[in-house]
Amino acid sequence: QHNTKTYQYEDYKETADWILAQTNQRPKVAIICGSGLGGLADLLEDKTVFPYESIPRFPTSTVQGHAGKLVFGKLQGRECVCMQGRFHFYEGYDMHTVTYPVRVFSLLGVETLIVTNAAGGVNEAYSVADIMLIKDHINMPGFAGQNPLCGHNDERFGVRFPCMSDAYDRRLRDLAKQTAAEQGCGSFLQEGVYCMLAGPTYETIAECRFLQTLGADALDGTPELMS
Numbered sequence: 001q002h003n004t005k006t007y008q009y010e011d012y013k014e015t016a017d018w019i020l021a022q023t024n025q026r027p028k029v030a031i032i033c034g035s036g037l038g039g040l041a042d043l044l045e046d047k048t049v050f051p052y053e054s055i056p057r058f059p060t061s062t063v064q065g066h067a068g069k070l071v072f073g074k075l076q077g078r079e080c081v082c083m084q085g086r087f088h089f090y091e092g093y094d095m096h097t098v099t100y101p102v103r104v105f106s107l108l109g110v111e112t113l114i115v116t117n118a119a120g121g122v123n124e125a126y127s128v129a130d131i132m133l134i135k136d137h138i139n140m141p142g143f144a145g146q147n148p149l150c151g152h153n154d155e156r157f158g159v160r161f162p163c164m165s166d167a168y169d170r171r172l173r174d175l176a177k178q179t180a181a182e183q184g185c186g187s188f189l190q191e192g193v194y195c196m197l198a199g200p201t202y203e204t205i206a207e208c209r210f211l212q213t214l215g216a217d218a219l220d221g222t223p224e225l226m227s
């Protein structure tokens, strides 16, 4: 379990080059679909679909409800790539493997990453089925040395100590709020602090209280946000 794999720039490049050779689509936006959100990928037009197991070096989904397909296509006329199913630390994958696709996306030319997940709310003002835009995060496994950026740093992917104070683009968050209002979703859109946990248990009552005290609004296990 969690035998940490190390990947070189060339590994990510091999995966990206394979994908680029299979499709003419060059999306600037990638969407990672969390539990229950894979249906979004089905809405794409002019789809090209790659099962994860067909992609060189790509991990495979082992979780129910995560289809395990990379779907290229157009959403509202804009090219994008959707991960229909994501990987989780609790499946036994190390952090580098869970976040492997994110570096591949950057080598495909993706500039905007939208990460979604089915999280548990601990903010008592929230209601079930609210949507929370992430404005900041607390990376609990990161405090224990489980950060996807640990290990050799290849500057082609970014600096050794990235600044995290503006990790969640304000312009994109404003756009999301404006769009939610236009679509009539404004009443159940929240904006809050996301807390990354390892799973696979849900939290005890004492742990939820502890995390609330720390300032967390919602909990789940999505290290792609930190990669």
Ligand SMILES: O=P(O)(O)O[C@H]1O[C@H](CO)[C@@H](O)[C@H]1O
Binding pocket: 033, 034, 035, 036, 063, 086, 088, 116, 117, 118, 119, 199, 220, 221, 222
């Ligand atoms: O983060 P996503 O992929 O939405 O999945 C989350 O939802 C499931 C738990 O309810 C777990 O798989 C958890 O990780």
